[in-house]
Amino acid sequence: MDTKAASGMLTAPTRHAGRTGMPAQQCTGILAIDPSASVERTRLRLPEDLPLKNWCRIGDQILAVSDSSSWWIGDWLVFGQQKYRDRYQQAMKETLLDYQTLRNYAWVARKFIPQRRRENLTFQHHMEVASLPEDQQDHWLDFAVRLKWSKNELRRQIKASTAPDEPPAGRTEISLSLRMEEARIKRWEEAAQRSSKSLTEWISAVLDSAA
Template sequence: MRQGGTDRKHRDEKGHFALEMAVMHNAMTAGDGARVLSGGGGPEALGEVERTSLRLPRDMTIAAWQRLGERIAGLSDSSAWWIGDWLVFGQERFPDRYKRAMAETTLDYQTLRNYAWVARRFVPDRRCAGLTFQHHMEVAALTEEEQDHWLDFASRLSWSRNELRKQVRASRESADEKDESEVRLSVRIAQDRLDRWEAAARKSSTTLTEWMGAVLDRAV
């Protein structure tokens, strides 16, 4: 997945980068008036953005409205990666990075830590452009092999973030059940030895099974 997914990711990023940066510029510099937001698929104006609003034309088509939503969602998702990479860079250069970051972004400390953590867990070449930042966060605690495994499935099967979480959780629960499966042992012992073991168990105020388990654990 990694090579093919990476190639597609770079193509997608090149195709949308100019638009996304224009949207970001509009949103961040709209203090002196509205800016026109144009679509990626044509020259028509899709709306006007200000810092706290998006005004859309009444005659907007469903296709244009959908395209605009996709671009806005893409920008929102990209911003999480950008903040994460920004924080990782700051970690290497500025010791008080989180204090400065909170002052600049108004995000809380834990949110910033999450962004930076996911960005560290996935270097840019391992990020799947077709999946959201939240998809990556769901598997960030896993090994790289497991991350790739689950992101491959999520990408090929078009899983939502919630579906990916459900699948990972179900896999873990299944593995836990196997690890905790009951093993039955049949052991033949002489009666006098059994009597001694039971006496030792009573002296320890435990059942015979618990006493035997404790003795075996100590032995290993």
């Protein structure tokens, strides 16, 4: 990995925009943000007369940078481990992210060389299949691209493919139909994601706890 290039992409918005208010497009290089926006370390500045289409485009660009940064961190860690073995662990301890998060980034980056990474899928999609054999990784990622699966849908499909046809002895399979506000469902999905569970698993755990 080109460490100078990676450093420039990661630090340019903070290093320049925080001091000068320079438009983001002049700071970020390859992954540019609409020039009507300017970035600081803890703030995004948008003009009051920003058109809706520009606002939508800026959102897409920010999400692209956010997802790309996971790959950048992973590649940065892999490079450091290979080149600076004696100082690698200390450098990890001095970052703002926790140790396990950094290990996850590096693990996924090692599992997927750049040529195998799908640009139209998120880093989290790749994390979902990273523990599978390489041919299975490609199989599921190809499906996710073709059918436009979310990360959660990809996880559900993988789990469903490995589930037994019949429920285990002593267990009964039931189906529930709930009418809920979309905002509430989204909160539940986010809570399930934080617990590394599917929505069904999370609901079951909450109900068990309440019982």
